Amino acid sequence: MTCDHLSRVFALYVVFCALRAASIVQAARDFEKKVSILMKEDSENPKCYAEGRKDFTCFWVEDEERAGSVDQYSFTYTYQNENSSRCPLRAVPAAGGKRLFICHLNRTQMFVQMDIQVRREGILIHNRSLLIELVFLLDPPANVTVSSTGKQGQLNVSWVPPPLKYMDDSMMYEVSYAMADSHVGQVEVARASSELILRGLQPGTKYKVRVRVKLDGISYNGYWSAWSDPVFIETLPAEFDPLIMSLTLIISFILIVLSLTMLLSHRRFLTKKIWPTIPTPDSKFQGLFTVYGGDFEEWLGQTNGGLWLTPALFYSEECPSPLEVLSELSLCPSLPSPTLPPKISRSLIADRKKDEDVKKGLDEREPAERGNSALMEGWRATTHDHWLMDRLRALHQHPVPCSQSSLLESQDTYVTLSGNNHVEDEHLDDILEEALPLEVLFASRKTMLCESHSDLGSVQQSSGSGRLSSQSSFEYPNHVWMPKGPGYTYMAVADSGVSMDYSPMSRADDIGKVVIYANDYKNEIPAHRRPFLPRQHPVHDDG
Amino acid sequence: MLQKTGRGLLALLLIVLEWTRPGLPTPLRPICDLRVLDHFIKEARDAEVAMKSCREGCSLSDSVTVPQTTVDFDVWEKKNALEQAQEVQSGLWLLQQALSLLRTSVTNTAMHSHIDNSIRNLLSINAVLRSLNIQEYTPPASTAGLEGTWRVSSATDLLQVHVNFLRGKVRLLLLDAQACQQDVS
Numbered sequence: 001m002t003c004d005h006l007s008r009v010f011a012l013y014v015v016f017c018a019l020r021a022a023s024i025v026q027a028a029r030d031f032e033k034k035v036s037i038l039m040k041e042d043s044e045n046p047k048c049y050a051e052g053r054k055d056f057t058c059f060w061v062e063d064e065e066r067a068g069s070v071d072q073y074s075f076t077y078t079y080q081n082e083n084s085s086r087c088p089l090r091a092v093p094a095a096g097g098k099r100l101f102i103c104h105l106n107r108t109q110m111f112v113q114m115d116i117q118v119r120r121e122g123i124l125i126h127n128r129s130l131l132i133e134l135v136f137l138l139d140p141p142a143n144v145t146v147s148s149t150g151k152q153g154q155l156n157v158s159w160v161p162p163p164l165k166y167m168d169d170s171m172m173y174e175v176s177y178a179m180a181d182s183h184v185g186q187v188e189v190a191r192a193s194s195e196l197i198l199r200g201l202q203p204g205t206k207y208k209v210r211v212r213v214k215l216d217g218i219s220y221n222g223y224w225s226a227w228s229d230p231v232f233i234e235t236l237p238a239e240f241d242p243l244i245m246s247l248t249l250i251i252s253f254i255l256i257v258l259s260l261t262m263l264l265s266h267r268r269f270l271t272k273k274i275w276p277t278i279p280t281p282d283s284k285f286q287g288l289f290t291v292y293g294g295d296f297e298e299w300l301g302q303t304n305g306g307l308w309l310t311p312a313l314f315y316s317e318e319c320p321s322p323l324e325v326l327s328e329l330s331l332c333p334s335l336p337s338p339t340l341p342p343k344i345s346r347s348l349i350a351d352r353k354k355d356e357d358v359k360k361g362l363d364e365r366e367p368a369e370r371g372n373s374a375l376m377e378g379w380r381a382t383t384h385d386h387w388l389m390d391r392l393r394a395l396h397q398h399p400v401p402c403s404q405s406s407l408l409e410s411q412d413t414y415v416t417l418s419g420n421n422h423v424e425d426e427h428l429d430d431i432l433e434e435a436l437p438l439e440v441l442f443a444s445r446k447t448m449l450c451e452s453h454s455d456l457g458s459v460q461q462s463s464g465s466g467r468l469s470s471q472s473s474f475e476y477p478n479h480v481w482m483p484k485g486p487g488y489t490y491m492a493v494a495d496s497g498v499s500m501d502y503s504p505m506s507r508a509d510d511i512g513k514v515v516i517y518a519n520d521y522k523n524e525i526p527a528h529r530r531p532f533l534p535r536q537h538p539v540h541d542d543g
Numbered sequence: 544m545l546q547k548t549g550r551g552l553l554a555l556l557l558i559v560l561e562w563t564r565p566g567l568p569t570p571l572r573p574i575c576d577l578r579v580l581d582h583f584i585k586e587a588r589d590a591e592v593a594m595k596s597c598r599e600g601c602s603l604s605d606s607v608t609v610p611q612t613t614v615d616f617d618v619w620e621k622k623n624a625l626e627q628a629q630e631v632q633s634g635l636w637l638l639q640q641a642l643s644l645l646r647t648s649v650t651n652t653a654m655h656s657h658i659d660n661s662i663r664n665l666l667s668i669n670a671v672l673r674s675l676n677i678q679e680y681t682p683p684a685s686t687a688g689l690e691g692t693w694r695v696s697s698a699t700d701l702l703q704v705h706v707n708f709l710r711g712k713v714r715l716l717l718l719d720a721q722a723c724q725q726d727v728s
Contacts, residue, residue, distance in 0.1 A: 053616045079613065081693050111711030112613040113703075133710070166616075166718055169577060218581045219710045 033226045034137055035059065035100070041223045045126045046075075046103070046118055049137035049223070052164055056105040056132055058087070058116065067091075067099040073120050075103040080113045108132050136222025138162045141173065141194075141211045146233045152203055153235060158195035159211050159228070168192065172216045174224070180206035180232060191216065203238040574671045575723035577714065583664040584709045590657035591702040600650035606696040607641035608689065610634030612707035614715065624721060630691060631716045632672065632680035634708055637692065639665050641701055649698065661705060668713060675720040 038047040039061070048058040058075065070091045078084035087103035094100045110133040118126035141159035149156045157175050161168055169192040177198055178185025185208070190196040201207065210227045263270065282289050285299070292299040594601055610633065619627070639662065646658045673679070683689065695701050717723070 081611075107615065107617065109613045109615050111707040112611075131707070166715060169718075218584055219714050 030139065035094075037137065037223060037226060044128050046101075046116065046128060048116070048128070048130060048132075049135050050108065050132050051137065051139070052162075053110075053166070054107055056108045057102065058104075059100050059102045060118065060126060061094060061098050061100055064093075064097045064099055067101075068120065070101065073101060073118065075101075076117045076119070077105075078115045078117075079109050084115075084117075133219070134221040136215045136220055138164070138213050138215075138222065138225045140225045140228040141213050142228070144209070144211050144228045144231050146207075146209045146231045148233075148236055149197060151236075152239055153199065153201040155198045155201060155207065155209070155233060155235060156195065157198060157209055157211065161194050162213060167215065167220055170216050170218065170220050172214050174212050174214070175209065176211075176227065177201075177207050177209045180208050201235050203235050206232055206234045208232055572674065573676070573720070573722040574674045575717075575720070577717060579671065580668070580709065580714055580717055583668065584706065584714075586657075586660055586664060587702070587706045587709055590654075590661050591699070591706050593654060593657050594699050594702045597651055597654055597698075601654055601698050602648060603645055603696060603698045603701060604648040605644065606694045607644055607701060608637055608687075608692045609641055609695050609701060609704045610637050610708055610712075611691045611693055612704055612711050614711045619712075619715065624719070627712075627716050627719070628672070628677045629680070631712050632669075632677070633683075633689070633691075634712060635665055635668060635672075636680055636682050637689075638705055638708060641695075642705070645698060645701060661702075668709075671717065675717070675722045677716075677720075 034049065038049060038059075042048075046058040046060040048056065050056050070089050073089055075087040075089055076084050077087060087105060090102050090104075092100040092102060111131065114130055114132060116126070116128045116130070117124055139162055141161060143160040145158050147156050147158075148154070155177070157177075159173070161171055164171075171192060173190040173193075173196070175188045175190060175196050175198070176185050177188070179202070188196055188198060198209075208230045209232075210230045212225045212227050214224045215222045288294065288296065288299045292302070610630070622630070642658055642662050642665070646655065646662070649655065649658065693704070695704060
């Protein structure tokens with residue numbers, strides 16, 4: 001039992017010592033804070049402050065090297081009309097290689113002048129005259145509590161004033177509040193009260209609040225205390241304000257009505273700007289879209305094509321037949337000019353298809369069929385070719401030694417067709433060898449090519465595509481091409497050199513890039529097409 | 544008809560009496576707001592500052608007796624209310640005498656307004672004390688040998704004492720006044 005008793009006493013003693021130590025540590029920390037404040041605020045030496053109604057502390061700082069021992073110094077104070085007294089000093093080491101000499105008084109007289117003299121070995125080093133009630137430096141307010149008032153953007157701050165009798169109504173407080181993450185804050189002053197309501201705060205934000213105290217300076221005076229420990233609190237979240245909401249709705253409604261009115265009054269103008277009318281070729285092709293639904297073939301068949309040549313002829317589905325294109329080498333006056341009406345020639349070509357021999361090659365070409373390439377390929381004769389057949393037979397029967405001069409002054413090209421029926425095998429071989437489809441002969445190829453004003457350029461291009469079999473007649477410069485024999489059916493096609501290009505691929509730019517699809521019917525062969533010519537030869541070899 | 548006349552006269556009499564209200568004087572309401580005293584203190588401070596900057600015609604012709612302004616809280620609290628009141632009232636009386644002397648001594652007209660103001664304020668403080676049910680002070684026959692007094696010979700010292708006295712003892716007395724304590728509680 002004694003042991004228990006002793007152990008309890010011992011435990012209590014330990015706790016007591018710990019608390020004391022803690023309080024001492026806290027007091028030391030507070031003292032350091034006050035020293036630092038006074039070092040900034042007080043310019044005189046020694047620096048003095050009163051903590052309460054009875055406590056009074058003075059201190060001064062000296063460098064460690066130059067400071068003497070405590071005994072060397074004397075601190076003397078004299079109240080008005082009284083005798084002087086001495087204050088016991090103590091030395092405390094300070095940061096930065098300095099020493100603090102401190103005098104502490106437990107009893108003071110206020111409202112009376114006090115003269116202080118500090119001597120070191122008899123020599124006066126510091127002199128000061130003050131009134132103690134005018135140098136208060138209090139501890140910061142304790143128990144700072146911040147709570148919400150229940151209203152938007154408001155906080156209620158309350159604290160416990162320093163416990164000084166007679167001075168409660170002489171105290172002045174400063175409440176500093178700032179948003180938790182910002183350094184710039186605002187300050188509110190409160191006099192002789194222990195709570196304050198902060199207004200005008202942002203909703204839903206975290207605030208940092210702290211308080212400090214000072215005597216108001218009428219009866220008592222002093223320095224601002226240190227800031228209390230900050231308190232963090234979050235304001236109420238933003239509320240739904242019905243007034244603002246309703247105003248917003250009304251204003252937006254008004255704006256919408258105004259904008260609609262504007263739009264409706266100017267709708268025609270706006271429609272023109274946003275959806276401009278895109279010109280379509282409907283007007284030029286009467287009935288093409290309305291009657292035939294865009295079926296150009298039918299439309300062509302029904303209407304008089306007129307000026308419009310039909311490169312779309314190659315969309316026919318008949319069997320292809322070998323096609324030989326002859327240039328008119330001999331324009332015998334006796335012979336009827338095989339100038340066919342361009343439109344008919346075109347229609348003939350459109351109806352042709354390659355035969356099975358050439359199908360292979362032609363199949364490759366079929367995708368390449370464009371514009372004048374149709375001329376290069378075999379087409380099956382339609383009823384229209386009868387007239388042409390006659391013409392060709394006439395030519396065949398009266399072969400005219402074609403000279404080089406038999407240029408196509410008229411700039412016509414002739415297309416020969418060899419139909420399946422008429423060709424025998426050997427002839428076929430011949431045909432295959434020599435005149436497989438798409439032999440195009442030009443009287444003076446080069447000149448034609450260079451300066452032709454017809455569609456030959458496009459013909460060239462198409463043949464230069466590589467799709468053509470070797471029978472491009474480019475290897476026959478200035479050759480006189482004689483009709484092979486009766487096995488061949490010849491169709492003379494006159495190309496007036498004017499055509500329309502309906503291929504989506506046709507672009508002048510593409511010509512340089514895409515060799516195959518020569519579509520532009522131009523009356524002039526551009527210079528850049530010339531490089532195609534050398535290419536024709538390997539094409540021929542491949543065939 | 545006489546009855547009617549009689550009633551009319553009675554009514555008239557009552558009205559007149561109500562207006563004049565003859566009777567005992569009502570007790571003064573206690574002035575517990577210390578802002579009045581603070582105002583006096585500020586004016587006394589202004590006078591002291593003005594006196595410090597005064598170069599000519601601002602001297603006291605004779606030394607005067609002034610109350611001690613020292614306040615030791617331990618000592619003060621040990622005194623009872625009567626003693627405190629006594630101390631304050633005698634001090635106020637002394638100051639009035641001194642300031643009157645100063646008024647005649649000082650020739651600077653700027654200082655005259657300050658001194659007059661201070662004297663007026665002292666009288667007002669007396670009224671405040673009266674409102675707090677503090678007994679009237681009977682001044683002694685002579686000021687010599689009074690306890691708790693000093694002698695000052697300069698005008699600045701006098702005004703300084705004046706300020707310190709107001710800030711110290713007078714204020715403490717008003718703070719602690721019984722009449723005001725009841726109001727607060």
